Amino acid sequence: MRLKDRVALVTGGNAGLGRGIALAFAREGAKVAICGRREEKLQQVVKEIEALGAGALGVKVDITNSEDVKNMFVETVERFGTLDILVNNAGIFRSDEAGVQDRKNHLDLVTTPIPARSLSITKNMSDENWKKMFEVNVHGLFYCTREALKIMEDKGYGKIINIASISGISGISAHSPNYSASKGAVVAFTRSLGYEVAGAGICVNCIAPGYIETDEFMRGINSMDPETRARFMQLMPTRRVGKVEEYAALAVHLASEEGNYMVGQIISPNGGLVIAA
Numbered sequence: 001m002r003l004k005d006r007v008a009l010v011t012g013g014n015a016g017l018g019r020g021i022a023l024a025f026a027r028e029g030a031k032v033a034i035c036g037r038r039e040e041k042l043q044q045v046v047k048e049i050e051a052l053g054a055g056a057l058g059v060k061v062d063i064t065n066s067e068d069v070k071n072m073f074v075e076t077v078e079r080f081g082t083l084d085i086l087v088n089n090a091g092i093f094r095s096d097e098a099g100v101q102d103r104k105n106h107l108d109l110v111t112t113p114i115p116a117r118s119l120s121i122t123k124n125m126s127d128e129n130w131k132k133m134f135e136v137n138v139h140g141l142f143y144c145t146r147e148a149l150k151i152m153e154d155k156g157y158g159k160i161i162n163i164a165s166i167s168g169i170s171g172i173s174a175h176s177p178n179y180s181a182s183k184g185a186v187v188a189f190t191r192s193l194g195y196e197v198a199g200a201g202i203c204v205n206c207i208a209p210g211y212i213e214t215d216e217f218m219r220g221i222n223s224m225d226p227e228t229r230a231r232f233m234q235l236m237p238t239r240r241v242g243k244v245e246e247y248a249a250l251a252v253h254l255a256s257e258e259g260n261y262m263v264g265q266i267i268s269p270n271g272g273l274v275i276a277a
């Protein structure tokens, strides 16, 4: 029970990695608020958290709306009395309307030698696609952080965990320049904010994952032909993608007292993807 009686808010906690973190926090005794835009998914995860015996709150919010974000923090404090932990997990990978097909395309691209790739991605990107990525992955993350700091500075305690990506520290997503740039911004923001608020008792850190087997990600993997899938796995010296539990355990560590001396760090669970590149 490393998070007993702590109050956490996990943005994008209604799916994928955010759901994994929300459930891991609940197992460690935290009360957990989650947010996302899909009501049905929110209610589903709220039930899963409650089934673990933890307090749960689902808030339907689009984090690109700063007023709605403010209200979400008010609602969380009204419900649970305070806020100790913020996980800035909500994020998008594609800024156009993309689904599994694009995820598959991404995986195919990272296994294709660079000279064979089209060089038309950045020069053909629309203003809208570039900006949309930053609206969610950077601006939304900032709105949430700003509200959390108002609560945490008053109490002299807090943990903020920003979720970036391996794409923010390596060139692996050369075909998604807007995604890479947005996650690079999250990395830099973590270091700067970590320095700014450590003296106020707030630890800010960042997890920059490689490939983790969420349901959606695995749908992409499973739609690859066997040869491409094998080539993809060769990218990692571990020859596998990470498990959600392995990743969520890191978030628990950073959110708990065990992580009290971690400040402004960028930790990348990636199966060796970067050292192999």
Ligand code: NDP
Pocket (backbone or CB within 6 Å): 011, 012, 013, 014, 015, 016, 017, 018, 035, 036, 037, 038, 039, 041, 061, 062, 063, 064, 089, 090, 091, 092, 093, 136, 140, 163, 164, 165, 166, 208, 209, 210, 211, 212, 213, 214, 216, 217
């Ligand atoms: P998913 O697409 O499965 O989940 C994204 C979550 O973010 C959903 O809960 C979604 O909820 C929420 N979300 C998206 N946009 C908004 C918004 N505008 N307002 C509120 N909530 C929003 O992605 P993953 O779980 O795979 O990724 C989670 C994080 O981890 C992201 O930041 C991603 O970049 C990062 N990451 C993931 C990796 C992986 O291997 N899976 C690798 C590297 C980084 P809803 O749609 O209901 O709004």
